[in-house]
Amino acid sequence: MTTGVGAGPSGSTGVLRRRLVLHGVVQGVGFRRHAARLARELELSGWCRNEASSVVAEVEGPSEVVDEFARRLTDEAPALAVIRTVESTELEPSGEPGFAVTATVPRIRRVR
Secondary structure, eight states: OEEOTTOOOTTOOSEEEEEEEEEEEOSSSSHHHHHHHHHHHTTOEEEEEEETTEEEEEEEEEHHHHHHHHHHHHHTOOTTOEEEEEEEEEEOOOOOOSEEEOOOBOOOOOOO
C-alpha cells in the first residue's frame, strides 16, 4: 500500500513500520544524517540509505511518532534538498533495535 506522507491508520496507537522513498535532490545534501538525527531524537528504530536517485528510510515505532517523523523529515529537510516526491508504504514491524545509516546501494550499469 502506498500512501501520502504522514498517513497512518486512523486513530491507531500501535507500533508500525513505514518505508519512505524520497526523490529529488536528496543525495549529497546531508539527508541521511538528517533522517538519522531525527529518528534517534524520536527514539525510532530502522535505517536509511541512498539508492539510485533517491533516499530510502524505514522507521519503526508508535504510529503517531512515525507520522511525526514523516512530517518532519520533509518539513525540516536540509537547506539544499529539493524533495520532488515521497512514496510511503506501511510494512510489518520487524522489532530491530536502533537506527543505522546503511551503505549506498550501487547502481547497476547496463552493458551495451
